[in-house]
Amino acid sequence: MMAACSIGRISTFDARYPLPPGAGSDAVHTDPEYCLAVTRLGSEDGGICGTGFALTLGAGNRLVCEAIELLAKPLLSRPIEDLMAEFGHVTRLMADDPMMRWLGPHKGVVHLALASITNACFDLWAKSRGVPLWRLLLDLSPEDTVRLLDLSYLDEVLTEREAVELLRREMSTRADREGMLRTGYRGYDTSVGWMAYDDARVRDLTKRAMDKGFSAFKLKVGSIDQSRDLRRAAMLRECVGDKGTIMFDANQQWTLPVARKMCGELAKLKPLWIEEPTHPDDLMAHVALAREIAPGKIATGEHIPNRVVFKNFIEAGAMHYVQADCTRLAGVGEFLAVSLLARKFNLPIVPHVGDMGQIHQHLVIFNHVAMGHEALFLEHIPHLRPHFAFPAQVEGGYYRTPLEPGASCDLSGSERSCA
Amino acid sequence: MMAACSIGRISTFDARYPLPPGAGSDAVHTDPEYCLAVTRLGSEDGGICGTGFALTLGAGNRLVCEAIELLAKPLLSRPIEDLMAEFGHVTRLMADDPMMRWLGPHKGVVHLALASITNACFDLWAKSRGVPLWRLLLDLSPEDTVRLLDLSYLDEVLTEREAVELLRREMSTRADREGMLRTGYRGYDTSVGWMAYDDARVRDLTKRAMDKGFSAFKLKVGSIDQSRDLRRAAMLRECVGDKGTIMFDANQQWTLPVARKMCGELAKLKPLWIEEPTHPDDLMAHVALAREIAPGKIATGEHIPNRVVFKNFIEAGAMHYVQADCTRLAGVGEFLAVSLLARKFNLPIVPHVGDMGQIHQHLVIFNHVAMGHEALFLEHIPHLRPHFAFPAQVEGGYYRTPLEPGASCDLSGSERSCA
DSSP states (O other): OOOOOBEEEEEEEEEEEOOOTTTTOOSSOSSOOEEEEEEEEEETTSSOEEEEEEEEOSTTHHHHHHHHHHHSGGGTTOBHHHHHHTHHHHHHHHHTOTTTGGGOSSSHHHHHHHHHHHHHHHHHHHHHHTSBHHHHHHTSOHHHHHHTOOOTTOTTTOOHHHHHHHHHHHHTTHHHHTTHHHHOEEEEEOTTOOTTSOHHHHHHHHHHHHHHTOOEEEEEOOOSSHHHHHHHHHHHHHHHTTTSEEEEEOTTOOOHHHHHHHHHHHHTTOOSEEEOOSOTTOHHHHHHHHHHTTTSOEEEOTTOOSHHHHHHHHHTTOOSEEOOOTTTSSHHHHHHHHHHHHHHTTOOBOOOOTTTTTTHHHHHHHHHHTTOOOOOOEEEOOTTGGGBSSOOOEETTEEOOOOSSBSSOOBSGGGSSOO | OOOOOBEEEEEEEEEEEOOOTTTTOOSSOSSOOEEEEEEEEEETTSSOEEEEEEEEOSTTHHHHHHHHHHHSGGGTTOBHHHHHHTHHHHHHHHHTOTTTGGGOSSSHHHHHHHHHHHHHHHHHHHHHHTSBHHHHHHTSOHHHHHHTOOOTTOTTTOOHHHHHHHHHHHHTTHHHHTTHHHHOEEEEEOTTOOTTSOHHHHHHHHHHHHHHTOOEEEEEOOOSSHHHHHHHHHHHHHHHTTTSEEEEEOTTOOOHHHHHHHHHHHHTTOOSOEEOOSOTTOHHHHHHHHHHTTTSOEEEOTTOOSHHHHHHHHHHTOOSEEOOOTTTSSHHHHHHHHHHHHHHTTOOBOOOOTTTTTTHHHHHHHHHHHHOOOOOOEEEOOTTGGGBSSOOOEETTEEOOOOSSBSSOOBSGGGSSOO
């Protein structure tokens, strides 16, 4: 189970999956292809293939693959257990590659590449130990967990010692939260409300999702015709009733003045949150909105590139729901660092699933059981299910706890192996 | 002079220039190569070649070239005058390419690519009119200038109307500032104080630069051994005397607690500014530092990717000197948008010269004459001089006003043409 496993081969795969018409569309991504920039780490004996990926939406996917090839070189020949014993340090060295960091730093193509590499390392590690990622993480000591993380530039808010103490504190109540491993983790459905779907389609898909057990739904807003947003939003509320949970997602489309107006209008429908109301870099605009739309809530994070920007948004009160994504951040490690930050500030983590939930289904288990995060729900987007060897099992509206070894990143069929 | 000129050919060039030992080194970029991701736009008749570039520091330069090839496609066959008549709109379409924007948005490799493309458009435009870029810009009406700019997401701080009014207001006093075209624009020397240079080298280079007419100098700090920083800083102050101007540049190396301590120590030497004291994404840390080190001043910007983040830093009081760089921002256009923001908030613009000053020597003229910005000084880094067809002429410590048509981006020798 713990046989020595070194990285013998590093390769990338530019996986592109066209979507059905309208699927995945939002206010700014009008015609996406779901593409995965895949990292594959083959063990030296050829017996194990660690797979990780980052999401992109089309043409530039190969840029991320090329960045992976440049950044991952130092991992070759390294035993995975040695890497993971100091993975915070390993990650930081790659993130601060003296020639590549100018291209970020810690954002954009190079950081997406780091996400893909990091996720592959975690997958290889869990497979080499023969356990699902969530199990591996739950079995680590607080000290070993924190050594996985690069907490640099968080010093004034979260030191390594505080992180260890936070994890240790939650140890005593873990058993109370482990029941979730049996019940599964609630999902919410994003795929009912894509931007290009017409009203009848949204209504039909929502009803079908309710029949399947979902009770929370997201709708894309940010239409050029604002009355279209309001009509669709009211329709969704009517469709799910007062007890259903709805969220609206503007995908960065609005300027601050428009966001003020639209958040005010949409608040009447009592959404749980309004997501990406304006430009994702605009901390001050989010702070202003958060204050003005109270008790309305803001969710954001799918375009927040790193823990430093999350620290700013969290500290400044610019977000209420932390939508960290381990395919935007530098993989599992930075996702966990942001989860610790959110826990310290008592904000819920509701991942954006650039991974279609494959890796995050492991991470929300860890966040709930080991960190004491509320088990709110996890986004569900089904469009890539046929392309995964072990697609997330969502039944009765709940993600079933994954049991296969690794981080559930394997692709299906001939795309699965490291060969 | 105003013959119709359409873009007949788009190509890229991955230019890499190794540096002499130690040159260009700082706290985080230990062994840089200066690389230019070059865009070339050939006119349909083959008579004119517009050249633009972004800087990178090594291995990833070709990623930017590939992003340019993906992003620039819509420019093919377009007449340059048509493009520049609505260049704000043109830029925004490229920045928001629905498939590519996931890789940013508006940051990292795709935004560096946009910088290179945009700069090439301005070069082609000025060459097609047969004038230097600064002359072309000074001859535009306020309305035509503002149509060059994408001011989206600045609405609550700077509308198009306000931008036009700001430029119109400065018209009446332009003549008072045009003397600078004859005297030149003062330079400051960064190349005396690279991180890897030993004390004797720094002292020797500073003295030589003083002999050449420079009176302002920058020193790299952020050494692992903090006493080395303090020793070198004191040496530089002694070398230039009380009347010389010195600046210290930590290149993002310090965490907030370390920055607090080091800024306090270094303040005793009365630097004009301390540059990049911590992570460039950390708005709140800069706000805290700016408050705590007063009357000390913070300069930052070379890693601030776009106008939205600059808006935040400027509005929040996180910076005193705005080091916008048209090879980091989306080229000349976004540089001018940030210059307008800075003017509105009465902050000086002191560009970081990822272009080695080639393009910025034009832009600081426009900023001073047309916007009323103080003519403080412009960074000077000489290492790439042999590689430019028209290297900036710095004499007696002053940049001479460039007279060749275009934006001074042409490379020298066989690398010059679009062929």
